[in-house]
Amino acid sequence: xxxxxxxxxxxxxxxxxxxxxxxxxxxxxxxxxxxxxxxxxxxxxxxxxxxxxxxxxxxxxxxxxxxxxxxxxxxxxxxxxxxxxxxxxxxxxxxxxxxxxxxxxxxxxxxxxxxxxxxxxxxxxxxxxxxxxxxxxxxxxxxxxxxxxxxxxxxxxxxxxxxxxxxxxxxxxxxxxxxxxxxxxxxxxxxxxxxxxxxxxxxxxxxxxxxxxxxxxxxxxxxxxxxxxxxxxxxxxxxxxxxxxxxxxxxxxxxxxxxxxxxxxxxxxxxxx
Amino acid sequence: xxxxxxxxxxxxxxxxxxxxxxxxxxxxxxxxxxxxxxxxxxxxxxxxxxxxxxxxxxxxxxxxxxxxxxxxxxxxxxxxxxxxxxxxxxxxxxxxxxxxxxxxxxxxxxxxxxxxxxxxxxxxxxxxxxxxxxxxxxxxxxxxxxxxxxxxxxxxxxxxxxxxxxxxxxxxxxxxxxxxxxxxxxxxxxxxxxxxxxxxxxxxxxxxxxxxxxxxxxxxxxxxxxxxxxxxxxxxxxxxxxxxxxxxxxxxxxxxxxxxxxxxxxxxxxxxxxxxxxxxxxxxxxxxxxxxxxxxxxxxxxxxxxxxxxxxxxxxxx
Numbered sequence: 001x002x003x004x005x006x007x008x009x010x011x012x013x014x015x016x017x018x019x020x021x022x023x024x025x026x027x028x029x030x031x032x033x034x035x036x037x038x039x040x041x042x043x044x045x046x047x048x049x050x051x052x053x054x055x056x057x058x059x060x061x062x063x064x065x066x067x068x069x070x071x072x073x074x075x076x077x078x079x080x081x082x083x084x085x086x087x088x089x090x091x092x093x094x095x096x097x098x099x100x101x102x103x104x105x106x107x108x109x110x111x112x113x114x115x116x117x118x119x120x121x122x123x124x125x126x127x128x129x130x131x132x133x134x135x136x137x138x139x140x141x142x143x144x145x146x147x148x149x150x151x152x153x154x155x156x157x158x159x160x161x162x163x164x165x166x167x168x169x170x171x172x173x174x175x176x177x178x179x180x181x182x183x184x185x186x187x188x189x190x191x192x193x194x195x196x197x198x199x200x201x202x203x204x205x206x207x208x209x210x211x212x213x214x215x216x217x218x219x220x221x222x223x224x225x226x227x228x229x230x231x232x233x234x235x236x237x238x239x240x241x242x243x244x245x246x247x248x249x250x251x252x253x254x255x256x257x258x259x260x261x262x263x264x265x266x267x268x269x270x271x272x273x
Numbered sequence: 274x275x276x277x278x279x280x281x282x283x284x285x286x287x288x289x290x291x292x293x294x295x296x297x298x299x300x301x302x303x304x305x306x307x308x309x310x311x312x313x314x315x316x317x318x319x320x321x322x323x324x325x326x327x328x329x330x331x332x333x334x335x336x337x338x339x340x341x342x343x344x345x346x347x348x349x350x351x352x353x354x355x356x357x358x359x360x361x362x363x364x365x366x367x368x369x370x371x372x373x374x375x376x377x378x379x380x381x382x383x384x385x386x387x388x389x390x391x392x393x394x395x396x397x398x399x400x401x402x403x404x405x406x407x408x409x410x411x412x413x414x415x416x417x418x419x420x421x422x423x424x425x426x427x428x429x430x431x432x433x434x435x436x437x438x439x440x441x442x443x444x445x446x447x448x449x450x451x452x453x454x455x456x457x458x459x460x461x462x463x464x465x466x467x468x469x470x471x472x473x474x475x476x477x478x479x480x481x482x483x484x485x486x487x488x489x490x491x492x493x494x495x496x497x498x499x500x501x502x503x504x505x506x507x508x509x510x511x512x513x514x515x516x517x518x519x520x521x522x523x524x525x526x527x528x529x530x531x532x533x534x535x536x537x538x539x540x541x542x543x544x545x546x547x548x549x550x551x552x553x554x555x556x557x558x559x560x561x562x563x564x565x566x567x568x569x570x571x572x573x574x575x576x577x578x579x580x581x582x583x584x585x586x587x588x589x590x591x
Contacts, residue, residue: 111295114525119296119300122550203416203528247415251410
C-alpha cells in the first residue's frame, strides 16, 4: 500500500473513530453552559480550553466531528444519487438526452459553488440537513460529467452489445451492466467530493446558513470564535486545525487510491478539481 | 478562430440567459415579499395589496421575468427595497472593490504559484520540492474562512501590522487604502496558490523530460534558455487554463473573505441581501457574478486555443 494511502487511512480513521465515540469519550458535556469557567485557556481539566459560555472546546470539537462527517457523507450521497443516473442516461442514450442534461449541468456550473449554495439555502430557514442537501445539489454536475464519460467508453464494449442482443431493458443495462463497471473511478471521485462537501458545508455554516447555535458544527464554532480572537484564539484554532486534518486525511486517501487505480498518474502528483 | 470565438460567445450568452432564469425562479420561491419589505412587517393588508399590484407581483412569473430581463438589458436594475436606492450604482461600486481585491490576488497567485511550481519541478525529488508539495497540500485543505482567521490573529492581533477589517477608499490616503486590502488579499492568495503551483510543477516535470527539451540541451543551450524559452511556454499551457478558472473561483472566495474582513464588495453584498431578503439586489448581484465567472471561463478557453497550435490551426474544436 502506498505511504499516502496508509497515512490518509490512519488520519481519517482516527478522526472518524473519535467522532463516532464522541458521546462516550467526551470529557465534559458539550452543551452545558457554565459562567464560572468562561474563556479558560487550555489546561489539565479542559485540554483545549473553554468557550464564551464556559463549554469544553474538546467535547464540542468531538461532537462537531460527527456533524462534519455526516454532512460530507450525506451531501456526497445526494450528488451521487442524482448525478450518477443523470450521467448514465446522458452517456448511454446520447442525442437530445445527453445534450439537455449536460447543458443543464453547464448552467449549474456557471455560478460559483458557494453562491449557488447560498441561493438554494436562501429559500428556507437554515438547518444543517438543508445545507447538506444544498451542497449535494451544487456538486451534481461534476459527478454527472464523470459518470457520462465513463459510460461513453463502456457503452461500446462487447458485454454491452451482448446485453443489447439479449434485448435487456435499458434500465437493466444501465444499472446492472454499466454501473458496476463504472464504480472504481466514481468512488475515488466521491471520496474527493466528500472533502469539497465538508469545506463548502462548513463555509455555509460559517456564513450562518447552516448549523445553528448551540450546535458545535466546526464552521459555526469558528464563526462564533471570530468575536474573541484577541482573548481566546484557541476557540478558532481548534476546530480549524481539526477540519484541516480531516480534509488532508481524506485527500491523501483519494490521491493514494487514484494512483493505485491509474498507474499513468504515478509520475504526477498534480491535482485539478 | 473567429468562428470558434463567436460560437463560444454565443454559448456564454445562452448560459447567462439560463442562469438568469434559474436565479429568478429560485428567488421567486423565497418566502419574502418585496411589498412587506418596503412597507414594513406590520403594514395594513390593503396597502400591501395596492403596492403588490403596482409592482406587478401578482402577475405570472414569466411576465415578471420578462420585465426584469428587459430592465436588466437596458441597464436599469431597479431599486433596492431595503436600502431605498438604485441597485446599479451600488452594485458597480461593489464590483469595482471586489475587482481590486481579486485583481491583486490574481496577479500574486499567478506569479507566486508559477514560481513555486517551477522551483519545485526543477528541484524535483529534493527537499525543496517536498517542502513546497507539503505546503500546497495544506493550502488545499485549509478552508478560506480559517485562513482569514489565521491572518487576523497573526497580522492584526499578534503583530498589529494591519487593520483587522473594513475598507477605506483611496481618497483616505494610498497607504490606508492599501493596508485594508492586504489582509484579504493574503487570505485569497493562500487559499488559491496550491492549484496553480501543483499543476505547474507536474506539467513542468513532464515537459522537462520530453524529447525536445533533451534536444535543446543537446544543442548546448544554457539551462536558463532551455527552461524559460523551451520548457516554460509549453508547461504553462494547462496552468493558464487553471489560472483563468481560478479567477472564477476567486469570485466564490470573496464571499467568505469579504464577510470576514467586512470588505464592502460583491461577495458581502450577496450575503447581505440574502440575510435581509433583498431579492432585487440578490438577483442582480448573482447574475453579475455568473457573468464574470462565464467570462473567465471564456478567456480560459480562448487563451488555451490561441496558445495551442493544434487547436489554432487544426479547425477541430470541441
